[in-house]
Amino acid sequence: MRLAVFNQSGGVGKTSLTRDLGYELALRGQRVLLIDADPQGTLGSFLGLEPATRARADTFWAAVCDGDDAPPVVHATAFDLTLGLANRFLIGDELALMQQNDPARLLAVVETHLNAYDWVLFDCPPKISEITVQILLAVEGLLAPVQTEAKAVESFAEVQLEIAKAQRRRKHMRLAPLRVLGVVPTLYNPRLVLHRHHYAELMRRIGPSFGYPVFAPIRDYVAVSEAGTRRQPLRRYAPKCPAAADVAALATALLGNAEVNR
Ligand SMILES: Nc1ncnc2c1ncn2[C@@H]1O[C@H](COP(=O)(O)OP(=O)(O)O)[C@@H](O)[C@H]1O
Ligand SMILES: [Mg+2]
Numbered sequence: 001m002r003l004a005v006f007n008q009s010g011g012v013g014k015t016s017l018t019r020d021l022g023y024e025l026a027l028r029g030q031r032v033l034l035i036d037a038d039p040q041g042t043l044g045s046f047l048g049l050e051p052a053t054r055a056r057a058d059t060f061w062a063a064v065c066d067g068d069d070a071p072p073v074v075h076a077t078a079f080d081l082t083l084g085l086a087n088r089f090l091i092g093d094e095l096a097l098m099q100q101n102d103p104a105r106l107l108a109v110v111e112t113h114l115n116a117y118d119w120v121l122f123d124c125p126p127k128i129s130e131i132t133v134q135i136l137l138a139v140e141g142l143l144a145p146v147q148t149e150a151k152a153v154e155s156f157a158e159v160q161l162e163i164a165k166a167q168r169r170r171k172h173m174r175l176a177p178l179r180v181l182g183v184v185p186t187l188y189n190p191r192l193v194l195h196r197h198h199y200a201e202l203m204r205r206i207g208p209s210f211g212y213p214v215f216a217p218i219r220d221y222v223a224v225s226e227a228g229t230r231r232q233p234l235r236r237y238a239p240k241c242p243a244a245a246d247v248a249a250l251a252t253a254l255l256g257n258a259e260v261n262r
Pocket of ligand 1: 225
C-alpha cells in the first residue's frame with residue numbers, strides 16, 4: 001500500500017506520524033519504505049540519516065527528476081526501515097520536474113522500482129506544490145493528520161479541496177480514486193476541554209460530511225519531540241509513552257483493514 005501522509009499545514013504531526021507509524025509497521029514484519037518529500041529533510045534527520053550533509057545523488061528525488069530509469073536511492077536505517085531522503089536539492093529538482101510537465105513521473109518511478117515494499121509512506125511537505133501533486137497521483141491512499149485545535153478543524157476544508165483536486169486529476173488520468181483511509185487527530189491532550197471539544201467536532205463534522213473515518217487520536221507527549229532529537233522512533237526512545245500505544249493502535253487498525261490489504 002502506498003500512502004500519503006498529507007496536510008498542507010505545517011506542524012500537525014505528519015513527520016512524527018510517518019516515522020512512528022512506519023516503525024510500528026516494520027515491527028509487525030512489514031517491509032516499509034518511508035519517503036521524505038520536504039526539502040527541510042526532517043524525516044531523515046529524525047531517523048539519524050543527516051540529510052543536510054548529503055549530495056544530491058544521495059537523495060530519493062534525484063532519480064525521479066533525472067528520469068533516466070535508474071532506481072531511486074534509498075538508505076537502510078537502524079530500525080528495519082528504508083528511507084528515501086530529501087534535502088535542499090529538492091527545491092531545484094521540483095522546479096525541474098515542473099518544467100518537464102509530466103505529473104505522472106513519480107508514479108512511473110514507484111510502479112517500476114518500489115514494488116518490493118508492503119508499505120510506502122510519503123511524508124508530504126507543508127505546502128501544495130508539484131511534489132504534492134505528484135505524490136497524490138502516485139499513492140493509493142491517504143492519511144490526514146489534523147490537530148485537535150479550532151484552526152486545524154476549520155482548515156480541513158482546505159485539505160478536502162486538495163483531495164478533491166487530486167481526485168479530478170486521477171479521474172482524468174484514468175487512475176483509481178484515492179482512498180482516504182482517514183483523519184488522524186494529532187497532538188491531542190485529553191485533559192484540555194478545548195481539545196476534547198475539537199476532537200468531537202472532527203468526529204461530528206468530518207466523519208459525516210466527507211465520509212472519512214476518524215481514527216483514535218495520537219496524544220500529545222513531549223517524548224514524541226524528544227525522540228526526534230534523539231534520532232529514534234518514539235517506541236524505541238520511550239516504549240511506554242502512551243502516544244506510542246496510540247500509533248501502535250493505528251498500525252493495527254491499518255493492518256486489519258481488509259480494504260487496505262486487498
Ligand atoms: N503526539 C505528539 N506529541 C507531542 N509533540 C508532537 C506530537 N506530534 C508531533 N509533535 C511535535 O510537533 C512538532 C511538529 O511535528 P511534525 O511531526 O514535525 O509535524 P509536520 O511534519 O506536520 O510539520 C514537532 O516538534 C514534533 O516533535
Ligand atoms: Mg514535516
